[in-house]
């Protein structure tokens with residue numbers, strides 16, 4: 403809603419213009435002379451100014467350049483009783499938005515005012531975007547995937563439509579939601595977080611929509627509710643997939659009408675909030691399973707910001723880890739620390755199911771474990787991360803002879819391990835030898851350097867002969 407100034411000495415016209423503006427919810431100030439108009443425009447910010455041409459202390463058009471030069475860029479609509487084509491042209495050249503005759507209908511004036519205010523909003527949003535580079539807030543990383551997401555933040559911040567942010571737990575959904583808000587024209591208004599997973603079923607409606615005193619047992623005072631608290635700002639519905647079907651239905655209505663009726667109250671209040679929602683669940687699957695309303699999904703997902711898991715943007719891991727280490731060192735009053743190369747390798751090899759949050763916690767652990775050591779090693783990491791990386795490497799290794807035992811208690815002595823390994827290798831060799839020589843014993847003896855009798859003995863011991871017999875029978 404805007405603030406509108408009417409500079410006109412005719413009370414009937416001023417009254418009509420004020421009615422038009424107030425009907426659309428704008429606030430109105432009046433000035434009857436050039437002097438009063440100048441003072442008002444200097445002391446407050448107006449979205450639009452109606453300016454009469456003939457005023458008691460002079461020609462309204464002489465004030466036009468001064469009004470147009472105000473940094474808040476008011477839209478100026480010239481009002482005059484006489485049709486003056488030259489004056490109209492002059493006014494437009496000097497920065498007026500439109501030239502309106504006093505005889506114009508109320509709806510014509512109303513439409514002209516709304517058009518002007520909309521245009522001003524657009525201009526200001528575009529100017530804001532051009533002038534200010536995107537503020538990344540504290541978002542760290544430079545991978546192509548992260549930069550793509552930041553590009554979307556910039557684009558979405560300039561818009562007003564609802565956004566759904568998806569991604570695994572800990573990828574930074576709330577951080578990106580705040581970045582959209584903080585880069586939008588709503589940045590100075592509240593960013594209200596609703597954790598849908600933590601809403602107690604019985605109190606949810608009161609918390610969201612507010613309640614009057616005495617609306618239910620325990621409602622000993624009035625409560626505004628989170629939806630109304632977000633008026634002018636952004637409402638962030640975290641974990642939207644956890645909303646009950648009942649609350650989904652209520653939210654859909656609020657999104658459609660942008661009004662809320664607190665529990666126990668008769669009056670509806672409007673709330674001008676922008677909605678950003680987030681989830682780590684597959685909402686489309688939930689729609690298919692009828693646990694999430696498809697009509698709500700369409701409303702919430704007017705824009706989509708998918709955030710990639712950390713393992714798909716390994717380029718960010720080292721920078722993130724170093725930033726976290728620096729911040730924990732500063733927090734604990736420790737000297738700066740660097741990351742050893744092998745530790746960096748372990749960080750890149752781990753799959754980070756808890757994403758950036760898990761990395762942050764791991765670095766906190768490592769800094770605490772290392773205390774005054776200037777270099778962090780992989781030994782400083784939480785044990786479960788080191789074990790997972792070691793197991794992953796062993797499983798990935800093609801040279802592995804035996805599967806990894808479940809625990810250290812299943813490991814044999816090195817002597818027994820060697821004997822068993824020797825037996826496996828020997829068996830493999832004999833099988834390869836007989837296959838590749840096509841059971842030509844003479845050739846097999848020549849290649850292996852074994853005597854005939856020794857070869858037969860070994861084939862028998864390893865059941866290679868037996869296998870051949872059974873294969874050919």
Ligand SMILES: Nc1ncnc2c1ncn2[C@@H]1O[C@H](COP(=O)(O)OP(=O)(O)OP(=O)(O)O)[C@@H](O)[C@H]1O
Pocket residue numbers: 540541542543569570571572573574575576577578640680682722758759762
């Ligand atoms: N790119 C990043 N740069 C710096 N810190 C980050 C980044 N991404 C996430 N974090 C940090 O990781 C932690 C988790 O982030 P956030 O709470 O935004 O994740 P989320 O996806 O909303 O998690 P959840 O699904 O569990 O609610 C926070 O401490 C946040 O500051």
